[in-house]
Amino acid sequence: MSSRVRSVRVGLAGKDRSYPVRIGAGTLDDAGDAIAQATKATRAVIVSVPPVARRYAPRLERSLRAAGIRTHRIVVPDGDASKNLAQVSKLYDAMLEFGADRSTAVVALGGGVVGDLAGFVAASYLRGVPFVQVPTTVLAMVDSSVGGKTGVNVPQGKNLVGAFHQPRLVWADVDVLGTLPARQRAAGMVEAIKHGAILDRALFERFERDLERALDLDPTVLVSLLTRSVAIKAEVVSQDEREAGIRTLLNFGHTLAHAVEKLSGYQKVLHGEAVGMGMVYAARHSEALDLAPAGTAERIEGIVGRLGIETELPSFPRRAYLSALRVDKKRTEAHIRFVVLRRIGAADTVPLTPAEVYPPRPGSKKRRVRR
Ligand SMILES: NC(=O)c1ccc[n+]([C@@H]2O[C@H](COP(=O)([O-])OP(=O)(O)OC[C@H]3O[C@@H](n4cnc5c(N)ncnc54)[C@H](O)[C@@H]3O)[C@@H](O)[C@H]2O)c1
Numbered sequence: 001m002s003s004r005v006r007s008v009r010v011g012l013a014g015k016d017r018s019y020p021v022r023i024g025a026g027t028l029d030d031a032g033d034a035i036a037q038a039t040k041a042t043r044a045v046i047v048s049v050p051p052v053a054r055r056y057a058p059r060l061e062r063s064l065r066a067a068g069i070r071t072h073r074i075v076v077p078d079g080d081a082s083k084n085l086a087q088v089s090k091l092y093d094a095m096l097e098f099g100a101d102r103s104t105a106v107v108a109l110g111g112g113v114v115g116d117l118a119g120f121v122a123a124s125y126l127r128g129v130p131f132v133q134v135p136t137t138v139l140a141m142v143d144s145s146v147g148g149k150t151g152v153n154v155p156q157g158k159n160l161v162g163a164f165h166q167p168r169l170v171w172a173d174v175d176v177l178g179t180l181p182a183r184q185r186a187a188g189m190v191e192a193i194k195h196g197a198i199l200d201r202a203l204f205e206r207f208e209r210d211l212e213r214a215l216d217l218d219p220t221v222l223v224s225l226l227t228r229s230v231a232i233k234a235e236v237v238s239q240d241e242r243e244a245g246i247r248t249l250l251n252f253g254h255t256l257a258h259a260v261e262k263l264s265g266y267q268k269v270l271h272g273e274a275v276g277m278g279m280v281y282a283a284r285h286s287e288a289l290d291l292a293p294a295g296t297a298e299r300i301e302g303i304v305g306r307l308g309i310e311t312e313l314p315s316f317p318r319r320a321y322l323s324a325l326r327v328d329k330k331r332t333e334a335h336i337r338f339v340v341l342r343r344i345g346a347a348d349t350v351p352l353t354p355a356e357v358y359p360p361r362p363g364s365k366k367r368r369v370r371r
Pocket residue numbers: 049051052078079080083110111112113114116136137138139140143144145146147148149150159176177178179180181184271
């Protein structure tokens with residue numbers, strides 16, 4: 001196997017539940033052996049979307065077959081709209097037809113959409129079959145493929161149905177990011193930087209130094225930055241698999257991001273872009289609450305700006321933000337665990353009401369309507 005592969009272990013309690021995340025450049029063709037070893041599977045169902053399957057499924061399949069694994073490819077339509085129960089049902093049908101059993105691995109080849117959907121199918125088919133992630137977006141490499149959260153959207157909301165199902169292996173080849181649209185690349189980078197902002201100042205500073213080289217896909221820089229970023233997520237997940245404590249810090253920037261996504265109807269703005277705006281907002285709010293030293297927000301803003309992402313929230317009315325922030329519609333003053341920065345590399349949560357998360361802007365008065 002290539003020596004260019006870096007490895008991070010996600011340590012979890014319980015027998016054999018820990019798994020490696022392997023990150024390298026030009027390693028897709030070596031996936032088969034690693035998957036065979038990690039799963040002991042004799043067959044594999046590869047789940048993907050057209051733009052990814054077209055480019056990368058043949059290489060993955062060749063590599064799996066060379067490792068003695070029979071393969072079957074299932075391609076679902078591209079986009080978040082495919083993360084639904086109808087697709088889950090179609091995947092069950094296709095797997096039953098293929099004769100998938102407990103020694104069949106489900107391999108997600110794609111971004112977070114494919115990972116969440118295929119992961120949920122792997123969690124529930126025959127009450128759980130081995131699962132492998134082959135992430136092909138920055139977001140999937142550093143965020144969604146690590147941590148075991150799987151699931152789908154329902155008409156009532158996003159990610160409302162799902163399960164925890166840890167993969168046996170995550171196999172990331174940064175070379176595939178070469179075909180990922182630049183805007184997607186930048187948006188995914190936000191989550192990678194977020195890990196530095198909340199828990200590792202040195203990583204944040206490496207992003208400040210090397211961001212352009214990372215966006216240009218310099219393999220050495222990318223492998224190194226993404227590996228460290230994954231290590232942080234892995235550490236958090238190891239400590240708090242079910243999000244009872246420290247895992248909440250990963251929601252830095254997400255309170256406002258979710259509001260922005262909701263208000264813009266999940267169109268126009270990518271998740272990572274919304275998180276970028278949310279991180280700038282949260283950092284400014286941390287300073288305004290005297291929790292972080294002056295200058296903290298400026299650095300977050302600087303790096304988000306360099307990604308080509310808007311740093312100001314879209315100008316929806318304040319009441320729209322308040323309504324979007326109210327998770328519990330019956331208790332309008334219910335507290336949100338808002339993630340603040342203490343400084344670059346250290347975060348904390350504070351309980352805030354929606355009105356405290358989004359206070360009236362100083363100097364802003366209700367406009368008088370002239371008759
Ligand atoms: N499970 C978790 O912990 C977790 C965490 C964060 C986000 N998510 C979920 O992840 C999803 C978003 O994931 P995403 O940002 O990866 O989006 P995505 O999976 O939709 O991928 C983005 C786009 O890039 C294309 N693409 C992917 N890889 C490519 C490549 N190498 N070359 C060319 N095109 C490529 C896809 O076809 C798609 O059009 C959301 O559904 C979100 O809810 C889950």
